[in-house]
Amino acid sequence: MPKNKKPAGGRPAKNFDPSYAKGGSKGGPARAGSSKPGSRSEGHRGYRPEPADGPRKVRWSADERVAAGRTAHRGDRDGRDAGQSSERPARSYDRNDRNDRPARSYDRNDRPARSYDRNDRPARSYDRDDRAPRAGDRNDRPARSYDRNDRPARSHDRDDRAPRTGDRNERPARSSDRDDRAPRTGDRNERPARSYDRNDRNERPARSYDRTERPARSFDRNDRTERPVRSYDRNDRTERPARSFDRDDRAPRRADQGDRPARSYDRTERPARTFDRNERPARSFDRSDRAPRSYDRDDRAPRSYDRDDRAPRRDVDRPGFKDSGRRESDFYPAKEQGHRFSPNDDVVLERLEADAIQATEVDGVSFADLGLGGNVVRVLKELGAESPFPIQAATIPAVLEGRDVLGRGKTGSGKTIAFGAPTVERLMTLWAESGKAGGKRQMGRKPRALILAPTRELALQIDRTVQPIAQSVGLFTTQIYGGVPQARQVGALQRGVDIVIGTPGRIEDLIEQRRLDLSEVVITVIDEADHMCDLGFLEPVQRILRRTADGGQKLLFSATLDQGVATLVNEFLVEPAVHEVAGEDQASSTIEHRVFVIENREKRDIVAQLANREGKTLVFSRTRAFAEDLTGHLEDYGIRAVALHGDLNQSRRTRNLQQLTSGRVNVLVATDVAARGIHVDDIDLVIQADAPDEYKTYLHRSGRTGRAGKEGRVVTLIPGNRQRRMTDLLGRAEIDVDFERVALGDDVWGESVEFVAEVETVEVVEMTVDEVVEAAEAAADESPAA
DNA sequence: AAAAAAG
Known part of the structure; x- marks a missing residue:
């Protein structure tokens, strides 16, 4: 594959500086007026006062609504009840919000952050009108821009609010309120909508239905086939045929589901699996059993052997490629290597052989030295990045060279800038070299860079x-992720965007809708790449x-980049440069780890006890339901907490995370949606209410604290039978x-906790199969449904 | 189990 090996030097990108200087710096909003890049944006800001007036008006209307408006809005409500109900789950949050509402005014302080939404600013102008009314509602605003659809629901809330005013008096009681929630259950009765939501979820199966209907789409495709051009595109896009193929396959798959010959195959093999099961129970117990695993580790030696073998292969594959002075990466796995582990197999894959940069090598090096232009350097400084972190110093030059890059730096080490800054710089270089650097935004110009992330919050x-x-x-950048109306995303794309940042689902959706064309994307970044190679994402x-x-x-x-990305590397990367930072081991970490062995029934109370403190705390739960449960439990303790998980609508997700960021709330209870990448300043305690299943998950969760060299603590709660x-x-x-044995009421931060065991003292016990099964059953008895 | 698409 032809690789971009254009020299990083001479980047006419600077040609753009002037144009940028015109309206640029403050003209980010220039998007708003694609026709008038700079001035309009200025205008927008000027307009702000106007919206300010507008809001007040809205307020009035809002008050009026409270007074007499109900009837007027009810029409909408009735119509939208079903839809709104879906948001209602959020109401439980409203409860929190109400407590917070005073704080909401604070949110505004945070809103500046929204300035990131600049892509959406057109929408903002909208929001502004809305915001006025929201002045009261500030809590919800973040979402609102998207929520317009939901707004009717708000009117709903208002209806509820009337009663709630009553509740507010009771709120202190809330902890007890939950008993009162019985009335809420009453509300819930009203919440037929929720049941609706559930129905919606039920409808999701219907989606599969839709898929069945998709044959119709295939019909559409037939129509598209009529579209000579498209058919053209298909030819061009070698892939599309594949897709149609896929769909064809899908149909069979359905049928196959019964058939899945392959599976039946597997089944034949499954007996073997049962075998595995025998071993697996061992695993549960077998944690002791991992003896064999440790065995595997012993095997790793052979693996490294394999590496030696592989190395030659690669050399054969790529005879001509040996970079001057660069150690050849050992990363390439053999294609035939089936490193397919079941999700339950938490295995340490081979580490990448990488060029390790020493932290000391970075001393005295500036971003400019690395090849970044003046504008970029200045913005980095504004972002708080005065001088490059090691991972940045390592990868920025490689990216500017046009090389494919694999980068690993521990959590909080500055990976976003490590790929973000050089991506921008490189785009400018390429653009200048192509001679298209006109300095003006071209309507509908296609994105040339794509950044993929596993969660919307991270995007x-x-x-x-x-x-x-x-x-x-x-x-220009734009975010393309789900959970929000696609209209403004599509609008941004139509106005022309250079860098798309988003999550896979919506991106694929828009591609299928032909609203997003990646054919000119010459730089693709995959953040949390190893996770993006997990089943379901790959x-x-x-x-x-x-x-x-x-x-x-x-x-x-990724912080945990390993052979798990081999599939992507094999298909898409050419002679990648692999970089990591030397000496980034746990010993050098600023994070203190503790493991508390507890009684499961005391878990919620212990979490509350641990979280009842000043600093910001992030609590991880394995399931969405338990995250909700824990949040409520904390509230009962009088601890302000919000939840973050996939059952919440996006507006609430965004807002709840924002509440932790802004400090309005000190405790966030999240699923692993928040495990990776999310940066919140000054989280000084991470509590794993449920232990993770994978070591990588442990590292990423822990990495939400102790960022950029700050100190942090991580407490993991486990039941006695999980120690192994x-x-x-x-x-x-x-x-x-x-490990420490901790019971409710212990002063866990003091010295009163009982020492239980050291990691090193755990021994591997060799057992017969019968013994393993027996032990597994015993373990199962101990931990129901563990 | 969780995450990721729905004008």
Whole structure:
């Protein structure tokens, strides 16, 4: 594949500086007026006062609504009840919000952050009108821009609010209120809508139905086939045929589901699996059993052997490629290597052989030295990045060279800038070289860079960093993720965007709708790349990558980058540079780890006890339901807490995270949606109410604290029967911790906790199969449904 | 189990 090996030097990108200087710096909003890049944006800001007036009017209308407006709005409500109900779950949050509402005014302080949404600013102008009314509602606003559909629901809330005013008096009681929630259950009765939501979820199966209907789409496709052009595109996009193929396959698959010959095959093999099961129970118990695993580790030696073998292979594959002075990466796995582990197998894959940069090498090096332009450097400084972190110093030059890059830096080490800044710079270089650098935004110009992230929150967060960098040189970014109406995303694309940042689902959706064209994407970044290779993510990511320009540059980043990304590397990367930072082991970490062995029935109370403190606390739960449950429990304790998980609508997700960021709430209870990438300043305690299953998850969750060299604490709660498994996990994570027996009421931060065991003291016991089964059953009895 | 699409 032709690789972009254009010299990083001479980047006429600077040609853009002037244009940027005109309206640029403050003209980010220039988007609003694609026709008048700079001035309009200025205008927008000027307009702000106007919206301010507008809001007041809204307020009045709002008050009026409270007074007499109900009837007027009810029409909508009745119509939208079903839809709104879906949001109602959020109401439980409203409860929190009400407590917070005073704080909401605070939110505004945070709203500046929204300035990131600049892409959406057109919408903002809208929001502004709305905001006025919201002045009261400030809590909800974040979502509202999207929520317009939901707003009717708000009117709903208002209806409820009337009663709630009554409730407010009771609120202190809330803890007890939950008993009162019986009335709420009353509300719930009203919440037929929720049941609706559930229905919606039920409808999701219907989606499969839709898919059945998709044959109709295939029909559409037939229509499209009529579209000569498209058929053309199909030819061009070698992939599309594949898709149609896929669909064809899907149909069979359905049928197959019964048939799945392959599966039946597997079944034949499954007997073997049962065998595995015998072993697996062992695992549960077998944590002791991991003896064999440790065995595997012994095997790793052979693996490394394999590496030696592989190395030659690669050499054969790529005879001509030996970089001057660069150690050849050992990363390439053999294609035939079936490193397919079942999700339950938490295995440490081979580490990447990488060029390790020493932290000391960075001393005295500036971003400019690394090849970044003046505008980018200045924005980085504004973002608080005065001088490059090691991972940044390592990867920025490689990206600017046009190489494919694999980057690994521990959590909180500055990976976003490590790929974001050079991506922007490189786009400018390429653009200048292509001679298209006109300095003006071209309507509908196609994106040339794509950044993929596993969660919407992370995509948003990345945009917050990349957008100002891009803006500084006159480039535009937009977020493409689900959970919000697609209209403004599509609008942004139509106006022309340079960098798309988003999550796989919506991106694929828009591609299928032909509203997003990645054919000119020459730089693709995959953040949390190893996670993006997990089951469920890999295939969408592959499909998306295939949509990008051939030979485009690919950048894969993660704190736990390992052989799990081999599939992507093999298909999409050419001679990647692999970089990591030397000495980034747990011993050098600023995070203190503790493991509490507790009684499960005391878990919620212990979490509350731990979280009842001043600093920001992030609590991880394995399931959405338990996250909700814990949040409520904390509230009962009088601890302000909000939840973050996939059962919440996006507006609430965004808002709840925002509440922790802003400090209005000190405790966030989240599923693993918040495990990776999310940066919130000054989280000094992470509580794992449920222990993770994978060591990588442990590392990422822990990494929400102790960022950028700050100190942090991580407490993991485990039941007694999980000690063995936890020990193994910690071993893989290379974390050395003593377990402590903790009961409700213990002063866990003092010295009163009983020491239980050291990781090192756990021994591996050899057993017969019968013994293993017996032990597994015993373990199962101990922990129901563990 | 969780995450990721729905004008």
